Amino acid sequence: MSEEKIRVLIAKPGLDGHDRGAKVVARALRDAGMEVIYTGLRQTPEMIVEAALQEDVDVIGLSILSGAHMALVPRIFELLRAEGLDDVIVLVGGIIPDEDVPALLEMGVSAVFGPGTNTADTIAHIRNAVASRSA
Amino acid sequence: MTRPTAIDWVPDVLAGDRRALARLITRVENRTPDSQAALAALYPHTGRAYLVGITGAPGAGKSSVVNALTRTLRERGQTVGIVAVDPTSPFSGGAVLGDRIRMVDLAGDRGVFIRSMANRGSLGGLAATSGDVARVLDAAGFDVVLIETVGAGQSEVDIARTAYTTVVVDAPGMGDDVQAIKAGILEIADILVVNKADRPGAENTVRALRAMLQLGHRLRTTLHHGELLRADEPPEEPDLDLWQVPIVKTVATDGIGLDKLADAIDRHRAFLIESGHLAERQRAGLEAELAVRLREALLARLVQERTPAAFEDVIGRVLARQLDPGSAVRALLDGST
Numbered sequence: 314m315s316e317e318k319i320r321v322l323i324a325k326p327g328l329d330g331h332d333r334g335a336k337v338v339a340r341a342l343r344d345a346g347m348e349v350i351y352t353g354l355r356q357t358p359e360m361i362v363e364a365a366l367q368e369d370v371d372v373i374g375l376s377i378l379s380g381a382h383m384a385l386v387p388r389i390f391e392l393l394r395a396e397g398l399d400d401v402i403v404l405v406g407g408i409i410p411d412e413d414v415p416a417l418l419e420m421g422v423s424a425v426f427g428p429g430t431n432t433a434d435t436i437a438h439i440r441n442a443v444a445s446r447s448a
Numbered sequence: 449m450t451r452p453t454a455i456d457w458v459p460d461v462l463a464g465d466r467r468a469l470a471r472l473i474t475r476v477e478n479r480t481p482d483s484q485a486a487l488a489a490l491y492p493h494t495g496r497a498y499l500v501g502i503t504g505a506p507g508a509g510k511s512s513v514v515n516a517l518t519r520t521l522r523e524r525g526q527t528v529g530i531v532a533v534d535p536t537s538p539f540s541g542g543a544v545l546g547d548r549i550r551m552v553d554l555a556g557d558r559g560v561f562i563r564s565m566a567n568r569g570s571l572g573g574l575a576a577t578s579g580d581v582a583r584v585l586d587a588a589g590f591d592v593v594l595i596e597t598v599g600a601g602q603s604e605v606d607i608a609r610t611a612y613t614t615v616v617v618d619a620p621g622m623g624d625d626v627q628a629i630k631a632g633i634l635e636i637a638d639i640l641v642v643n644k645a646d647r648p649g650a651e652n653t654v655r656a657l658r659a660m661l662q663l664g665h666r667l668r669t670t671l672h673h674g675e676l677l678r679a680d681e682p683p684e685e686p687d688l689d690l691w692q693v694p695i696v697k698t699v700a701t702d703g704i705g706l707d708k709l710a711d712a713i714d715r716h717r718a719f720l721i722e723s724g725h726l727a728e729r730q731r732a733g734l735e736a737e738l739a740v741r742l743r744e745a746l747l748a749r750l751v752q753e754r755t756p757a758a759f760e761d762v763i764g765r766v767l768a769r770q771l772d773p774g775s776a777v778r779a780l781l782d783g784s785t
Contacts, residue, residue, distance in 0.1 A: 316478060316479070316568070317478045317480075318478075318541070318542075318566070318568075320474075339544050340544065342542065343537055343540060343542035343543055343544045344537070344539075344540045344542060345540065345542060346540045346541040346542045347542045348536075348542060348543045348545060348566050349542065349543065349544045349545065350545045350548060350564050351544055351545065351546045351548075351549065352548045352549060352552075353546075353548070353549035353552065356552075357555075359555070359556060360552070360555040360556070363555060363556065364548060364555075364562075366466060366467060366470055367466065367470055367561055367562055367563060368470065368563065368564055369470040369471050369473065369474045396467065397467055398467075447451075
């Protein structure tokens with residue numbers, strides 16, 4: 314009777330208006346049996362963390378194409394910690410220059426997925442990360 | 449790391465802790481064994497929130513109405529919990545829950561708590577656990593709990609058993625005439641909303657709905673002292689048993705008409721209380737809920753008590769035409785297989 318689903322928040326912080334990538338990922342995760350809360354465009358870090366709290370998600374997937382990731386991601390982590398959501402897995406997708414990736418991982422991002430990523434890799438990463446977290 | 453038990457969160461939920469509330473709801477949704485004790489502990493604290501259902505066809509604007517109605521209720525000083533249900537994919541078991549897209553206005557308001565739910569294969573417009581999740585929000589102290597169903601067609605009427613006031617949202621250009629006549633969903637409406645009322649055809653939709661109200665099952669309730677009354681002509685003496693379903697026009701995305709909707713909900717609530725229908729509804733809803741739970745529990749117990757071989761044996765005999773399905777069920781119940 315009891316069934317657990319991986320819950321994922323897909324959010325687009327910042328001001329760019331392109332959400333095709335986010336929608337493709339959302340659909341792929343749904344097809345992998347996950348429950349995806351899709352919040353739409355132009356989310357502030359505050360809105361994202363509030364939604365993550367209310368929806369009790371395991372994973373936050375951030376789609377960032379605006380180049381503002383080095384400002385947005387630290388702010389989101391700061392808010393997550395303030396709410397006691399330290400155990401939420403954070404993924405970043407979109408346009409992220411290679412040289413920024415180590416810094417993002419250092420901040421606590423679990424993985425960065427650029428253009429052309431196979432959604433199967435994203436799905437596998439999420440499953441592994443959720444499994445090792447609850448182990 | 450040992451997993452915390454749901455019952456440990458109950459005091460925090462009652463104290464208004466949003467993180468505990470969110471985590472407890474997950475356990476309830478997952479129907480984990482520990483969620484039952486938590487629900488039992490919360491139950492005495494429920495029954496204070498007013499439960500309002502929002503249903504209607506996909507695209508009519510349910511989420512936008514929920515968003516705008518919540519703003520109006522907040523202006524009136526009420527706190528609001530929202531349960532927004534979307535369908536689970538029957539193929540993958542996953543879901544994309546998009547109701548929050550239309551609810552961005554409510555971000556940052558501590559008097560609002562939004563929870564998206566997948567229906568997880570349940571028919572009827574809600575998830576099997578939506579009623580329990582609404583109870584958790586009730587116990588957490590929200591004044592009003594809005595339950596938004598899956599974009600419903602004609603048979604998704606579970607909401608009428610869960611909510612006290614059911615709002616059915618329609619919009620112009622959704623196949624009004626035919627739909628209004630055949631739609632079972634309109635029969636559960638306590639309030640009808642014509643959303644997108646700034647669009648062409650809105651008056652036609654209102655007319656079609658009004659005609660349906662006069663034609664349909666309301667005939668029964670408009671029999672007054674043996675005399676058939678038109679539903680739009682109130683009887684001379686106010687009849688406590690007669691609720692006239694109002695039709696409210698809204699443009700939810702512009703915040704138009706929501707005061708009227710909130711007023712209509714207030715009037716319906718007052719009607720239910722004064723007429724004694726509220727107690728009746730709650731009783732009927734609980735009866736239906738207990739019947740469903742009992743059926744599920746009895747089946748689970750029976751499956752546990754009989755061996756798989758007993759089921760195999762019976763199926764084999766039914767296949768071989770030695771036993772008919774009805775007798776097979778009796779045999780399984782008696783344990784005489």
